[in-house]
Amino acid sequence: MTAPSVLARTGPDAPGGPGVPGKALRAASGVVAAGVAVGVGHLVASFVNPTASPVIAVGSALIDAAPTPAKTFAVRLLGNYDKPVLIGAVGVALLVFAAVLGLVAWSHRRVALVGIALLGVVGAGTAVYRGDLLDAVPSLVAGAAGVAALLLLVARSARSAPTSATASTTATTTTGTTTGTGGRRGFLAALGLTALVAALAGGGGVVVGRVRSAGALARRGTGLPAPTSPAPPLPAGAQIPGMTPFTTPVDSFYRVDISLVTPQIDASSWSLTIDGMVDSPLTLTYDELLAMPLIERDITLTCVSNEVGGSYVSSGRWLGVPFSAILEKVGVQAGADQVYSYSLDSGYTASTPLQAVSDGRDAMIAVGLDGQPLADARGYPARMIVPGLFGFVANTKWLERIEFTTYAKRTAYWTERKWATDGPILTQSRIDLPKSLSTIPKDKPVIAGVAWAQHRGITKVEVKIDDGPWQEADLAVDAGLDLWRQWSLPFTGDAGLHSATVRATDATGETQPEARTKVFPDGARGWHQIQFTSE
Structure with a gap:
């Protein structure tokens, strides 16, 4: 009488044949293969473009595609946690899909491999749609890595299967361990090694991102020029003792934007283009922007998403180039009625009335907040500030271009989604x-x-x-x-x-x-x- 072959049963459920793992291990194989894809994609994106990471690219596309009521509900319900929750939801959906692919991989291998590859194709497509062709690279590499990982695991399982000569009889070693047990252990080792690769790749992407962030922070440590027009001291009586701080701490400043990953921009290679209906188009480097006369002003910002009694309102001391100096340099042509600003944040745009930057208010291209260069999350290296208007029509972060144009010619990101064209702050x-x-x-x-x-x-x-x-x-x-x-x-x-x-x-x-x-x-x-x- 012979012992039953362990190789023919490698999981908690009855397998589909010799060498086929049980359901739990097959599902785990799909999840681990998808983890390799995501980890490798994130690592490659950390060198190419962090926003091109597959999960981030898909999540950003979902933000764009979501109906306005859904976005409003998410901001109201989740506040600053809306983006982590979205990334988590994409991750859960990916895990479920990957587990299903793992379950069918041994009986329908091509279907599973195509499914894994499809994840890369979808990521590449959304990344290119929101960026350029180079942004497809992380997702394409991710898809190839995921296919390779799943192939490896299926092949390793097949090699663990007993041959026809040993299918009915399992040899027993002197220690009582069966050949089948060794095969199962080999498959589990392969599964664990593949999971380790996924973790190392994803962790490597995180490390590279933090190194780049630290480098960018060190480069901006030189400070900012003194303003030619400094802000007067705030009157002592403006702050009621024990009340909300009149000037909001930088780390507590509200943040609402469409970016799933905070853009990290190297100011040494950044430039701001100012063109459109102007006599003299202009391109400014960061150093050239800082060399212009700077004003310093205390201004309160408010988000249109702020509910009655809400917290999306903050005050700070801003440093920047006044729009009056920009208007003087470029010479705006007759007929222009809109300042159309472009962000490095995934194609975000905003439309500001020309009147609001030319009527004498302290509208500016800001480079500093509370005496320091802008933090990444606040729009470094430069952003717009226009007092009296909600942020969605005026305060573009991660600024890369300003086009003087008309409302008839250009429609901004939120206006396309049926938000108001004009955004004066309410009382x-x-x-x-x-x-x-x-x-x-x-x-x-x-x-x-x-x-x-x-x-x-x-x-x-x-x-x-x-x-x-x-x-x-x-x-x-x-x-x-x-x-x-x-x-x-x-x-x-x-x-x-x-x-x-x-x-x-x-x-x-x-x-x-x-x-x-x-x-x-x-x-x-x-x-x-x-x-x-x-x-």
């Missing part, structure tokens, strides 16, 4: 103290917050407790019409549960409306209300 206010559902302490019974109406300014803030009358809040010192303004109101109500509602009035006399609207297509409206408890 808004927010309660920051106390936090919603928290308690006002007896020793500091104060309600406080911020209000903003950039390039118009705030002249009044009113607060209503429960269903009582509107009470005018105390305004902090006005630091400028392009900045938010803090406010406070002593609370004198009884102990217990209360509500507080706030509304602001800007310098034109317009009071923010009560009726709530969604952020799409031109920003959220409505009064911010919280519930709190008084001791």
Whole structure:
């Protein structure tokens, strides 16, 4: 009587024949092969273009293809975590697809290999669509690596199968180990080695990316020139003690963009082209941009995706070249009505009214924030800043080109997706103290917050407790019409549960409306209300 062949059963489920692993191992083979593809693709992309990494390329294409309501919902629900969640979702879908390919690889090898190769083709196609032909290289190499890995695992399993002479009888070694056990171990070793290759390739891509990032950071460590027109000191009374910082720490500055991977640009090879309907087209290197007269201004930025009471509003001290100097150099021709800006962020564009950069406001091409060169996530090496407009029409990061043109000729990224063409910032206010559902302490019974109406300014803030009358809040010192303004109101109500509602009035006399609207297509409206408890 002979022992059953271990080679004929290498997994927890009955195999399809000698040398065929069980379902779990077949699925794992597909996942590991896909992991090799992704890891190798990421490594190659770290040298070619980080945004051409297969998963990133596909994820970016999904962002472009997603309907506007889906994007708005993602930003509202997930905030700054929307991009990691999207990458995770793409990864989960890839794992499921790869596991299915692994399951069928032993019975339908060509189907599985074509499926793995298809992952590379899809990645290459989306990368080229959003970039250039060179961006296809990481995904094509990834597809080839994935096919090779799956072929290796299937072939290794086949070599582990017993021959016809040993199919019915398994030789036993002096230690009691069967030949089949050695074959199974060989297959598992191959699977583990392939997984190690996937991990090393992916990790290598991460290391290369961090080295490049560190190098870019070191190159910008020389600092920035002093402004020819420095910002005046912020008045001491602009900040209410214990309130939200008037100047937002750089690391806390809100960020909303379409980039899954933060662009990392070498300023030594970067240039900004300014052309279109101008008399004298201009191309500036980073050093040439820094050599121009620079202004320094405190400006509050707001995102159109900011919900009522939301956090997508921040203030900072910006350093940059005033648009007035650019207009003087290039000479804008009659008929132009739009400043159409191009980003190095996957083909992103924005349309800004020419009037907004030529009416005397402190519109600029910014190169610094709070005394330091822009961080990568803030738009290094240069970005636009136009006070009074939502970011999606004015504050293009990772700037590479500015074209003076007309609205009839050019339609920007978000306008194509049915967001508003014009984006003036709305008059808004927010309660920051106390936090919603928290308690006002007896020793500091104060309600406080911020209000903003950039390039118009705030002249009044009113607060209503429960269903009582509107009470005018105390305004902090006005630091400028392009900045938010803090406010406070002593609370004198009884102990217990209360509500507080706030509304602001800007310098034109317009009071923010009560009726709530969604952020799409031109920003959220409505009064911010919280519930709190008084001791």
